[in-house]
Amino acid sequence: MSSVVTRFAPSPTGYLHIGGARTALFSYLYAKRFGGKFLLRIEDTDRERSTQEAVDAIFEGMAWLGLKSDFAEIYQTQRFDRYREVVQQMLAAGTAYYCYASKEELDQMRAEQMARKEKPRYDGRWRPERDKVLPAPPEGVQPVVRFRNPPDGQVVLKDLIKGEIVFDNKELDDLIIARADGVPTYNFCVVVDDWDMGITHVIRGDDHVNNTPRQINILKALGATPPEYAHVSMILGADGAKLSKRHGALSVTEYRAMGFMPEALLNYLVRLGWSHGDQELFTRQEMIEKFDFDHVSASPARFDMEKAYWVNHQYLKITDPAIVVPEFDWHLRRLGVDPASGPALAPVIEQQRERCRTLVEMAEKSKFFYAELDGYNEKDAAKHLTAEGAALLTELAAALEALPEWTAPALHVAVNGFAEGRGLGLGKVAQPIRVAVVGMAISPPIDQTLFLLGRDRTLARLKAAVAYVQNKS
Incomplete structure (x- = not known):
């Protein structure tokens, strides 16, 4: 195949929505599969409706998804x-x-x-x-x-x-x-652009099908060879109705704010209308190597938000935590949390990813590592921060303070030994600790939680919880 050149050509009259992102992805993957070039072109001839805000949103969304143009920025108005x-x-x-x-x-x-x-x-x-x-x-x-x-x-x-x-x-x-x-x-600008820029394959939504014969005729009148065309079907909601915000017709940047990993969103989008056997999860390289139009359906795809969350969770569970770190950092900062004020992010991700479908959930559940507690869960405190619980926490704090090294294995031995020494199940000790140091009765394994929290913060919170019980009584 001669050198492939594809393009994604949005009009900046609104945000980069999920349908546009899928079209951009298909164009990007097809070009990359054949060692070709991918081009981003801003079709801003509608000067009344085009806005700089929309242009910025398109570039921001494309950059977050990692769909990088192989050419400098192109604007039709120029x-x-x-x-x-x-x-x-x-x-x-x-x-x-x-x-x-x-x-x-x-x-x-x-x-x-x-x-x-x-x-x-x-x-x-x-x-x-x-x-x-x-x-x-x-x-x-x-x-x-x-x-x-x-x-x-x-x-x-x-x-x-x-x-x-x-x-x-x-x-x-x-x-x-x-x-x-x-x-x-x-229709005229598109033709001249595709001609001048050597576009070999036009991949776009099927709402453009009726424009295509007109554009082909203009290209032929100019003596140009028309590109090949692939018109992608629309995306419907899970109920078969036209995709709307309630189904997930949101901007790409909103998906970031909802806690999606960019690679997970791409993985979900590539499966909207395209398949490769029964495979559900793909790396970016696998998408590039396997994408073709023979397996793109001409029927409308259906957007299922639950499935999108499932894909995101799978990515969080299997992706190298180092890759997740920048996004996790971004979400913590959105909560007003300074990621430098606590443990390294990668080990926190490793401990939290099994139980968190999104990075929003992970950031919320990890805030206690980086910011001071703003209180205790009322129900959990009533159950575990009792006079009996406070007595256990006082003894435990003294035992932990005496530990020569603050490591997860040492903490595991100390907490388990403390429970056994008093004839208690681990839960009877671990739950009051959790409420004291996390603010609620849910956290990663207690040894990992205390290790990541650090000696000083752990001991301070155990003592604060004891004081809370004493003041309450």
């Missing part, structure tokens, strides 16, 4: 001179023409067509034809430029996902490629 140059070439070649029809004329034309039960379409009134005499251009009217679409024949689209789709040219009217103010239109 290419207007090039679009105007191509419009002039087409006017000179006769593949485009000026149209002076007013909005009122066009509205009346469509109303009459609909009254006759015809498909509303431009009737070619300003289209130059042999032996056709056009009226003189009206004074003071700025014309639009229309593409001279072939009147006969067909466009045969061999879609890599949907198969062959045939369009009759007579069903495609002469679309506007430049507005009266000279601003080029979306």
Whole structure:
């Protein structure tokens, strides 16, 4: 295969949503599988609706997902001179023409067509034809430029996902490629960009299928070879309805805030419509090596938030903690916690990941390692921080203070030995300790918890819990 070049070309009129992220991922994986290039292009010609905030959100989301463009940033608004140059070439070649029809004329034309039960379409009134005499251009009217679409024949689209789709040219009217103010239109800009940038494969949502024959005809009029096309089906909610926020139609950055790992989100997205046997979990390299369009379904995919959480949890359980550290750090800081004020993050991740589906949950449950307790769980304190519990904690604090080394094995021996020496099950001792040092009766194994918390913090909290019981009584 010749060098593959794909592109992801969002319009910055909103956030980078989950459907766009999947399209970007498919484009990225296909290019990388064949040693090609992946390009990010900001299609910002809709200047009224495009915002810098949306541009920033797209770049932030793409960077977080690790879908890096192989080219410098590209904005359509920086290419207007090039679009105007191509419009002039087409006017000179006769593949485009000026149209002076007013909005009122066009509205009346469509109303009459609909009254006759015809498909509303431009009737070619300003289209130059042999032996056709056009009226003189009206004074003071700025014309639009229309593409001279072939009147006969067909466009045969061999879609890599949907198969062959045939369009009759007579069903495609002469679309506007430049507005009266000279601003080029979306379908025209896309064509010139794909041509100039050597795009070999256009991978996009199937809401663009009807644009494709028009774009192919413009490319052919320019003497260009059209790229191959793959139109990806839409994503539905788990209930089969159109994807909405309640299903998970959120921005990529919201998924970060919800505690997803970027690789986990990519893994979930790649499985929305694509499969490789029964395999559920893929490394990025495996995605690159195995992705193809033969196994992308033409049917809509269904988004299942529970499954997304499951995938995220699997990633947290199997990923090298060092890879999770930057994201865990980010979540702790969002809670107002300084990760430098406690143990190294990697061992905390290792202890917490079995019981946490998200990094939000992990950060909340690990806050006690880094920040002072802001109280005790009321129910747990009532059960375990009693006079009997305080007596045990007083004795235990003295035993722990005498330990020559503060290691998990030494703490394991000390706590177990303390319980056995008093004829108590481990839970009778471990639970009051947990409430004292964690604030609740749930934590990683008690020896690991105390080891990571450190000698000074552990002893201070044991003594504070004793004081809490005494003050209460």
